[in-house]
Amino acid sequence: xPPKPPPGHFNILYFASAGQYTSKSVEVLPAPLPxxxxxxxxxxxxxxxxxxxxxxxxxxxxVVIQEGDEVAIIPPVSSG
Amino acid sequence: MVVPGMGKYGQxxxxxxxxxxxxxxxxxxxxxxxxxxxxxxxIGIMDGDVVEPSNLHRQVAHATSRxxxxxxxxxxxxxxFLNPLPTYMAYPFHLTPQNGADIxxxxxxxxxxxxxxxxxxxxxxxxxxxxxxxVSAASVQKSGQLIVLNCPPSPQGVFDRPCAPCYRxxxxxxxxxxxDLSCGEAGIMGPVVGxxxxxxxxxxxxxxxxxxxxxxxxxxxxxxxxxxTERNLTQPTLLIYSYDLASAxxxxxxxxxxxxxxxxxxxACGEGSTLTxxxxxxxxxxxxQFCGAxxxxxxxxxxxxxxxxxxxxxxxxxxxxxxxxxxxxxxxREHFSFGGIDGAVNVPFGKLLMNAAKIKRDGGEAEExxxxxxxxxxxxxxxxxxxx
Numbered sequence: 001x002p003p004k005p006p007p008g009h010f011n012i013l014y015f016a017s018a019g020q021y022t023s024k025s026v027e028v029l030p031a032p033l034p035x036x037x038x039x040x041x042x043x044x045x046x047x048x049x050x051x052x053x054x055x056x057x058x059x060x061x062x063v064v065i066q067e068g069d070e071v072a073i074i075p076p077v078s079s080g
Numbered sequence: 081m082v083v084p085g086m087g088k089y090g091q092x093x094x095x096x097x098x099x100x101x102x103x104x105x106x107x108x109x110x111x112x113x114x115x116x117x118x119x120x121x122x123i124g125i126m127d128g129d130v131v132e133p134s135n136l137h138r139q140v141a142h143a144t145s146r147x148x149x150x151x152x153x154x155x156x157x158x159x160x161f162l163n164p165l166p167t168y169m170a171y172p173f174h175l176t177p178q179n180g181a182d183i184x185x186x187x188x189x190x191x192x193x194x195x196x197x198x199x200x201x202x203x204x205x206x207x208x209x210x211x212x213x214x215v216s217a218a219s220v221q222k223s224g225q226l227i228v229l230n231c232p233p234s235p236q237g238v239f240d241r242p243c244a245p246c247y248r249x250x251x252x253x254x255x256x257x258x259x260d261l262s263c264g265e266a267g268i269m270g271p272v273v274g275x276x277x278x279x280x281x282x283x284x285x286x287x288x289x290x291x292x293x294x295x296x297x298x299x300x301x302x303x304x305x306x307x308x309t310e311r312n313l314t315q316p317t318l319l320i321y322s323y324d325l326a327s328a329x330x331x332x333x334x335x336x337x338x339x340x341x342x343x344x345x346x347x348a349c350g351e352g353s354t355l356t357x358x359x360x361x362x363x364x365x366x367x368x369q370f371c372g373a374x375x376x377x378x379x380x381x382x383x384x385x386x387x388x389x390x391x392x393x394x395x396x397x398x399x400x401x402x403x404x405x406x407x408x409x410x411x412x413r414e415h416f417s418f419g420g421i422d423g424a425v426n427v428p429f430g431k432l433l434m435n436a437a438k439i440k441r442d443g444g445e446a447e448e449x450x451x452x453x454x455x456x457x458x459x460x461x462x463x464x465x466x467x468x
Binding site: 057 | 219251434436
């Protein structure tokens, strides 16, 4: 498991191409963060990442990511 | 195989069942070996490719002596040595919107072992319409995914009970073509894709041995009400295997994430879906377009005058026709490690993007996008970029 995030933060995990795009598998972001603002925050850090994301997949009107939460970005993989 | 939960009746169900493995590559080879070993009665293999030397590090059922042979024939040759008893069906061509329904309808369960998003969506749509469970795995570079979909199967648009999702419920849109490289292009660690293929066979055996591919009324009477497995499968687990020794996600490299059930607004299995077998056969939806044209076509950032071929660059440089300049090689470090043009500075493209985002966020000069050794003598130094 990734280390527990520091107080006031949550873990965000990047899988597959998201990990390549960010050159990270995990990092911490400041919490709380409304879910609907997540992609704007990611775009600010990783120019262009938003264009590849399915923002609708992050459903949940009014959901707020809280301190200590874990959020995963899981792009589909299609090779084999 | 005699283990708790798997006895005579489970084995009999396996003998009487049939599996179609679509793709005889890095996933299909290991999956097929265990499917054959388990004694499943009928095994179909579909693939239109031939065996190539670069496949062999991961496509372990093929062999150097069978290079150039259709993969389907090579794999079945291997499987017959393992177990001559199953009926093997060869489909030495790729799945298409036209041939899919007829072939897939003859099988109890489908394994998606393919290597491209268009085929993945096509397989899933057929599985929804034909009500077939789908065990889907995928793998690239150092990570893999596995999920059981559409199991137990239920008709399109049914929401009066919890229903299992299809591939579109989980992944509504494909990755942009630029982000989605095949194993051949992006590279793949053999054991990673092998692990996913083996796990696929494991899930298939579990489903078939417990009769979950059958509608409840046709399942044998040894179970009564809904099983735990069935309940779990309506909100299946996405298994993610990350093979990254340097990763902070380690040492636990397997993660299991619970996915949602069937989505009401799913294009394929949701309410009011217009997806039909006739439609697919007639070219609706257009899978290639769905997976290839979601992004605007890449704009030509450079004019033809601003481009130079490697050969022309080499010649101009040898003749001393070029002004003092910086040569950037923007491939990933691992590619550069195999060789590059003399004097090139390696700044991987991903690193450039990150630097650009950092400058945009924190402020800074545009040239800081490059490390100091790649800046030359300032803004006026021409930069040549090599990416191939």
